[in-house]
Amino acid sequence: MKVSILQFPGTNCEYDTQYAFEKLGAQTQIVWHKSTTIPADTDLLVVAGGFSYGDYLRSGAIAKFSPVMSAVKEYADKGGKILGICNGFQVLTEARLLPGALKRNEGLHFISRHHHLKVENNDNVFLEKLNTGDIVNIPIAHHDGNYYIDDEGLAELESNGQILLKYTDANGEIKNPNGSVAGIAGVCNKEKNIFGLMPHPERAMESLLGSDDGIKMLEGFLAS
Amino acid sequence: MKAIVNVFLKAGVLDSQGKAVHHALNSLQFGNVEDVRVGKQIILKLNETDKEKAMSDVTKMCEDLLANTVIEDYTIELV
Secondary structure: OEEEEEEOOOEOOHHHHHHHHHHOOOEEEEEEOOOOOOOOOOOEEEEOOEOHHHHOOOOOOOHHHOOHHHHHHHHHHOOOEEEEEOHHHHHHHHOOOOOOEEEOOOOOOOEEEEEEEEEOOOOOOOOOOOOOOOEEEEEEEEOOOEEEOOHHHHHHHHHOOOEEEEEEOOOOOEOOOOOOHHHEEEEEOOOOOEEEEOOOHHHOOEHHHOEOOHHHHHHHHHHO | OEEEEEEEEOOOOOOHHHHHHHHHHHHOOOOOOOOOOOOEEEEEEOOOOOHHHHHHHHHHHHHHHHOOOOOEEEEEEEO
16 A cells, blocks of 8 residues: 655645554655656555645645646546545645635634544545444644535535535534534545545544544555 | 736625624724625736736636635736
């Protein structure tokens, strides 16, 4: 299992992501954004979190034109698996690889804390190790995590089972920290090979640090 | 010439910053403020004399980069 992790100027979660996947036994490599190719044997491409290009203009807006992004699109078109975490999710929506957009949090504050999430659909490689309805405890850390999609788009996400996770309390009741439409924390594309979420599963790998629920999430990619 | 691009969240997309500014203005006793929208202005200095070409280029810039048309509308003024 080979995981390639994209690094833009301002990315800051690439080493946490590397730690997480290596803990699970994967081989990892970091790919600088100037590269025009994705390593040929990549089984999973991760767009890691951080503040690519300082979040200038809009989060992820400038990164989508980085040299590596044409290779990312080509990799996606061939059915390659992509996971965008936090800023990576923002980059993937800006690049139109995932539907919707991430706006400024409704309360306007940067939010950094653990949050419960409910698994909405597990018929995909990312969440197949979990059951629909399971609750996980995963850190969130974002300023622009307010997921927006219009009513038509939301209906499409629902009918295709593209909603991965929603923000809830420990009992699975919707608890929305940032104003996201329908409390959505993560989505995938229709073909279910591109995944994006605002929470950080790579920061939930050690119970000593508050939660190791991220293991069950990232493990899904290793099984396939 | 210059192109002045204004980018705002679409009508119907909640503008949290506008709402916060609106509340602040109301609490400063400006009770006559009915609505506030906060956006951004981008001023481009262009090396271009053909207005039509400038308009079509700036429109493409907006569609590709300056605005995210999933959530934002834009206006372009050439001066």
